[in-house]
Amino acid sequence: METVLSTQGLSKQYGSLKAVDKLDLVIPKGSVFGLLGPNGSGKTTTLGMLLDVIQPTAGSYQWFGLPAGKEQRKRIGAILETPVFYPYLTARQNLKIVALIKEVPQTAIHKVLDQVGLAERQHDAFKTYSLGMKQRLSIASALLCNPEVMILDEPTNGLDPQGIAEIRNLIMGIAQQGKTIILASHLLDEVQKVCSDFAVLKKGKLIYTGKVSEVGHQQETTVLVQASQPLTELLNTCPMVVHSQVQPHGKTEVVLHPPYTASDLNKWLFEQNIIASHLEAKTKTLEKQFLELLENA
Amino acid sequence: MLRLLQLELAKIKTYKTFWILTGIYLLFLVGITSSGMEALRWLAVNGANLGEYDVQKIPLYHFPDIWQNLTWVAQKFKLLPGIYIIISVTNEFTYKTIRQHVIDGLSRADFIGAKVLFIFLISLASTLVVLALGLILGNLYTPSSSPELMVTHIEFVPAYWLATFNYLLLALALAFIIKRAGLAIVILLIYPALEWMIKIPLPYNLEYLANYLPYASLSDLIQFPFSKYAMMAIQETVLPHQWGINLAYIPVLIGLSYATIARKNLS
Numbered sequence: 265m266e267t268v269l270s271t272q273g274l275s276k277q278y279g280s281l282k283a284v285d286k287l288d289l290v291i292p293k294g295s296v297f298g299l300l301g302p303n304g305s306g307k308t309t310t311l312g313m314l315l316d317v318i319q320p321t322a323g324s325y326q327w328f329g330l331p332a333g334k335e336q337r338k339r340i341g342a343i344l345e346t347p348v349f350y351p352y353l354t355a356r357q358n359l360k361i362v363a364l365i366k367e368v369p370q371t372a373i374h375k376v377l378d379q380v381g382l383a384e385r386q387h388d389a390f391k392t393y394s395l396g397m398k399q400r401l402s403i404a405s406a407l408l409c410n411p412e413v414m415i416l417d418e419p420t421n422g423l424d425p426q427g428i429a430e431i432r433n434l435i436m437g438i439a440q441q442g443k444t445i446i447l448a449s450h451l452l453d454e455v456q457k458v459c460s461d462f463a464v465l466k467k468g469k470l471i472y473t474g475k476v477s478e479v480g481h482q483q484e485t486t487v488l489v490q491a492s493q494p495l496t497e498l499l500n501t502c503p504m505v506v507h508s509q510v511q512p513h514g515k516t517e518v519v520l521h522p523p524y525t526a527s528d529l530n531k532w533l534f535e536q537n538i539i540a541s542h543l544e545a546k547t548k549t550l551e552k553q554f555l556e557l558l559e560n561a
Numbered sequence: 562m563l564r565l566l567q568l569e570l571a572k573i574k575t576y577k578t579f580w581i582l583t584g585i586y587l588l589f590l591v592g593i594t595s596s597g598m599e600a601l602r603w604l605a606v607n608g609a610n611l612g613e614y615d616v617q618k619i620p621l622y623h624f625p626d627i628w629q630n631l632t633w634v635a636q637k638f639k640l641l642p643g644i645y646i647i648i649s650v651t652n653e654f655t656y657k658t659i660r661q662h663v664i665d666g667l668s669r670a671d672f673i674g675a676k677v678l679f680i681f682l683i684s685l686a687s688t689l690v691v692l693a694l695g696l697i698l699g700n701l702y703t704p705s706s707s708p709e710l711m712v713t714h715i716e717f718v719p720a721y722w723l724a725t726f727n728y729l730l731l732a733l734a735l736a737f738i739i740k741r742a743g744l745a746i747v748i749l750l751i752y753p754a755l756e757w758m759i760k761i762p763l764p765y766n767l768e769y770l771a772n773y774l775p776y777a778s779l780s781d782l783i784q785f786p787f788s789k790y791a792m793m794a795i796q797e798t799v800l801p802h803q804w805g806i807n808l809a810y811i812p813v814l815i816g817l818s819y820a821t822i823a824r825k826n827l828s
């Protein structure tokens with residue numbers, strides 16, 4: 265597994281506040297990596313250190329296995345927090361500036377503007393753009409150097425539901441091209457929808473890191489079942505079941521031991537000559553686990 | 562290098578403030594420096610002529626006098642590009658574009674370098690305007706000009722460049738230190754007085770040190786020329802130590818700007 269980024273004991277202290285505390289991270293190539301944590305947990309500070317705009321108090325990091333430097337940053341497309349452009353320049357002129365910094369040909373500009381759906385408005389001044397358009401221009405700017413890594417910090421902040429959906433689709437499209445994406449967010453549902461891997465920060469400390477798909481593994485599965493007859497008594501004789509309970513709406517909530525799933529339960533019920541008229545697996549959400557993590561840490 | 566200069570030029574292409582300030586600057590630079598004879602006529606009408614003395618006979622635009630006369634007047638307008646330099650730096654902090662530039666792959670030294678190159682370009686352009694004015698006006702007014710006469714005391718032209726360059730580097734340093742446009746412009750305006758005030762607490766025998774501060778040094782390059790027409794002795798050239806001090810200030814002023822962002826958080 266190729267590594268895009270690794271950090272060793274990366275720390276930032278503001279007075280007595282440990283904004284980032286001895287962070288050890290490894291981000292594999294090709295992953296969509298979510299940096300998850302409530303507001304003030306140190307996500308932006310971490311990304312700021314990785315992009316040389318915040319001086320670490322201690323620790324080190326390497327991009328692509330190389331020590332920090334401007335040449336490495338030219339291979340990264342990154343936007344921290346709000347979109348940053350010259351308000352009086354057009355989208356195109358702003359991207360020209362980015363192209364000069366990143367030493368990429370101007371010909372790349374049209375393609376990325378097209379990709380984010382701003383080609384028609386490219387000759388309008390940045391200050392006339394809506395927040396969603398500004399955010400999309402940010403992504404265009406990050407894409408300009410055909411980056412190996414994209415860093416996005418709360419890219420859907422302040423957007424309406426339609427804007428949020430647009431940005432998420434854009435990110436998922438980029439991820440499918442095999443780029444590594446690092447996405448900082450305080451929104452669990454965003455990380456769950458978009459990311460393959462994630463790390464949880466709390467008060468600057470790394471408290472969890474793993475694959476999004478593995479969330480809920482080694483955990484109990486909850487299933488909602490409905491049949492033409494009462495089930496609780498029968499279910500409590502089933503070896504897969506931890507416990508079951510009739511819900512107010514008439515369905516029975518069944519908690520299964522790992523690694524059993526809803527289909528295992530369905531099969532077992534069928535063997536008992538019971539046909540379930542409704543069977544719904546309620547996977548444990550990242551949210552639940554996230555909240556548990558934050559409580560326990 | 563060229564890339565860094567292109568970067569600065571891309572920022573001003575459609576920036577109105579820059580073009581308005583440049584327009585006013587050129588208007589002053591060309592308009593006022595070339596209306597010296599009008600000024601003398603006005604003086605004559607208002608009774609400046611004493612006895613036999615006719616102020617309109619003063620060889621303002623004659624080679625070689627013209628170089629010191631012209632450059633001394635021309636450098637009075639450098640506040641205008643100074644204001645623009647301040648805005649160009651403080652904008653980067655208000656728009657947070659300095660932070661984004663570093664994120665995108667510019668080093669802090671590159672950032673300063675781009676601004677210094679831009680200052681070099683402005684001071685060079687201003688110097689070329691003054692050089693062209695000098696050649697045109699000198700040839701118009703000098704009764705019998707010769708190539709030799711034309712280049713006599715032309716050292717005031719590079720001195721003009723150095724004075725302008727250092728003044729803009731001073732504006733650059735003030736902008737990086739203060740980071741807020743309004744305050745930095747006010748400080749730049751009163752800066753000559755601030756340097757002068759440093760003298761006050763100094764003991765009498767050390768007061769001369771204040772003459773080596775950056776603004777005092779750059780003002781020293783081109784000495785006030787017009788008192789010679791009242792038969793007073795003036796310094797009619799630039800002395801080696803004046804070149805030396807001002808050249809030494811170049812790395813000092815650039816270093817000062819750099820120190821304000823080196824190893825600092827950019828938020």
Ligand SMILES: Nc1ncnc2c1ncn2[C@@H]1O[C@H](COP(=O)(O)OP(=O)(O)O)[C@@H](O)[C@H]1O
Pocket residue numbers: 278281283301302303304305306307308309310828
């Ligand atoms: N320049 C600063 N000076 C002092 N404290 C700061 C500064 N920047 C951030 N912090 C503090 O560091 C902590 C982490 O902030 P941040 O990285 O912005 O969190 P996040 O991006 O996860 O919301 C917060 O408690 C914040 O108040």
Ligand SMILES: [Mg+2]
Pocket residue numbers: 307308309345417418
């Ligand atoms: Mg943040």
